[in-house]
Amino acid sequence: MFSPTQADVRQFFCSVYAKAQAGQPMEAIETLASLWIDEHPEYHAELADVDAALTSMKVAEEGKSNPFLHLSMHLSISEQCSIDQPRGIRQAVELLSHRRNSLHLAHHDAMDCLGKMIWESQRAGRPPDGNAYIDCVQQHATRD
Known part of the structure; x- marks a missing residue:
């Protein structure tokens, strides 16, 4: 079973965002993630900078949502519904x-x-x- 780390999740979503921006082909799960990313333009700046995304793992900002957790939950619910x-x-x-x-x-x-x-x-x-x-x-x- 695949158990991604917090860094893996952040790199995945940043990579998907970069691929979508560049019009590159994507795997099915990346396409699904991209659709949810499109629904959340407020996260695009954070997804555009993988280094900042990885650095910010160490700092929790109170009152600020975690875009990576939020998008992961969208993917989880989508997968739950599909099966x-x-x-x-x-x-x-x-x-x-x-x-x-x-x-x-x-x-x-x-x-x-x-x-x-x-x-x-x-x-x-x-x-x-x-x-x-x-x-x-x-x-x-x-x-x-």
């Missing part, structure tokens, strides 16, 4: 996307649920609860 793992996530995200009238906004809601599931798993020292994750996404999709 419907955990079972039911595809339908839950589709329902949420329909309700929000935006796949992008649906992903942002699902990210809240994914982050909550990971945090609770780490805090309790137990495996992630996929059912709780899907329930959370479905709640976002069905609440008034």
